[in-house]
Amino acid sequence: MSPSMLAIVLSSLVFVVLVSAAPTSLTLKRAFPNHGMNLSQLRAMDMKRHGRILQASVVNFPVYGTADPIAAGLYYTSVHLGSPPREFHVTIDTGSDMSWVNCVSCNGCPQTSNLRIKLNYFDPESSSTSSVIPCSHHKCAICSTNNHCSFKVQYEDGGETSGYIISDLMHVADISEGLVAPNSSVPLVFGCSNMRTGRLTSYESALDGIFGFGKDDTSLISQLYSQGKAPRVFSHCLKGDTSGGGILVIGEVVEPNMSYTPLIPKHVLSIFDIFPPISLNFANHASMVLRSQDYLIHSPTFYGGLWCLGFHKTQDITILGDIILKDKIIVYDLASQQIGWTNYNCSLPVNVSAPSSGKGRNEKGGASLCDRPEKLTMVILAFITHMILILI
Structure with missing residues (x-):
């Protein structure tokens, strides 16, 4: 008999011996012994176990x-x-x-x-x-x-x-x-x-x-x-x-690309804290930055008091009205065909460039609108007519 055949015969004999020596029945043991508990006690233990599972679910x-x-x-x-x-x-x-x-x-x-x-x-x-x-x-x-x-x-x-x-x-x-x-x-x-x-x-x-x-x-x-x-x-x-x-x-969904930001307690928030500043960008890298109070309008009679965006988009142009232009000095330079602006406390007087003849200039090289009521009227009329711009 060749060595390979002898190995196969010996392996078969070992398998037969192991099978014949195996027990004919298996003994089952309780994973959770009841120690003689009645049905109601078993139910209580089961509900407690379910509660622990639910807590981690x-x-x-x-x-x-x-x-x-x-x-x-x-x-x-x-x-x-x-x-x-x-x-x-x-x-x-x-x-x-x-x-x-x-x-x-x-x-x-x-x-x-x-x-x-x-x-x-x-x-x-x-x-x-x-x-x-x-x-x-x-x-x-x-x-x-x-x-x-x-x-x-x-x-x-x-x-x-x-x-x-x-x-x-x-x-x-x-x-x-x-x-x-x-x-x-x-x-x-x-x-x-x-x-x-x-x-x-x-x-x-x-x-x-x-x-x-x-x-x-x-x-x-x-x-x-x-x-x-x-x-x-x-x-x-x-x-x-x-x-x-x-x-x-x-439960928390685990994803690698999640972005988080802190939840701010609502008692410290106002409507103006929620909405960010908006930047209106124009030619020559000029920008008008609007705070939330510059573009939000409160409507107390509409749907119980809603806050609305104070923008009006038409087909070809965007109209910026008085609400957006408040708390700013707006200069309409028609001679140079340009318009300028800056944030300003409009309860304070301003200096205005005088004509080339030099009339009306004060010691600091400007004329105060408080001293020139006719100029003040002209600027107010220009302000009320609204500012119509084509946004770029």
């Missing part, structure tokens, strides 16, 4: 809607509230903190929506886990006559809603990075809206409510964080194509 919300103003013009998500759970479509609002949905007997709530979704109304009486927050709650700011903690929210677009505050379960539909059951739920304090006014009464882009993702304690993200259910960070990615949708997760 990333909560994923569905995203609907598109940027197309004809199809939707906004993005929104859906949440499941109450017991048994009911689905509600809500706006994703990163600029507010209060979360609320329509409730039964709502005054001003739209009945239909052009988004082709069925509008629902939350009924606290039909939910076995619902409870009304009383006025005695330590965070209650507004109290109604029936001892219910109330809320009222006004939005920048003129919409307003009010109602009372309740607590119920929010059912998390999808959690990744953990083996949590799809029906996991967390307690949530939110508003039960029974009044809508302004733009919130329109059927256009109407939804069941608004969920606030702001920084205050009442926001959705802050409530989940305070319970140890999710991190205090969320991310979204909204699809810009016609299909719409996107991603909304409570």
Whole structure:
């Protein structure tokens, strides 16, 4: 017998010996010994284990809607509230903190929506886990006559809603990075809206409510964080194509090319802090730098008080009016066919170049407009006629 054949025979004999010596059964041991615990104790231990998994998980919300103003013009998500759970479509609002949905007997709530979704109304009486927050709650700011903690929210677009505050379960539909059951739920304090006014009464882009993702304690993200259910960070990615949708997760999306800027506390911000200076660039490298207060116009009667951009673009030219030209000296040099400007406190007198004859010049080589009322009138008339420029 050749050496190679002998090696094959010996290997086969070793395999037969190992197989014949193997046990005919396997012993299974519990990874989590119950030590004689009953079913209720096992369930409690399982819920505690699920809570630890949920704490390290990333909560994923569905995203609907598109940027197309004809199809939707906004993005929104859906949440499941109450017991048994009911689905509600809500706006994703990163600029507010209060979360609320329509409730039964709502005054001003739209009945239909052009988004082709069925509008629902939350009924606290039909939910076995619902409870009304009383006025005695330590965070209650507004109290109604029936001892219910109330809320009222006004939005920048003129919409307003009010109602009372309740607590119920929010059912998390999808959690990744953990083996949590799809029906996991967390307690949530939110508003039960029974009044809508302004733009919130329109059927256009109407939804069941608004969920606030702001920084205050009442926001959705802050409530989940305070319970140890999710991190205090969320991310979204909204699809810009016609299909719409996107991603909304409570967790930080890790990408190498992220750019960050600090969040400034809103109590130190004014409208003029938010908008940056704008530079209007002309020929000969001349620039007119406009502060935000130079081009923002406050309209207190339009949509509850909006700030508008003070620019008027026509087909061929751009008109710069009095609002933009304030707090500047504007020189219209028709003889040299040029125009000049500089920032100036217009409550102070100015020096004006005198005619070649030298009449009217003061000791410093200029004539004060305070001494020459006819010149002042001429400049004011020129200022009121507006300044029409072709931007280059």
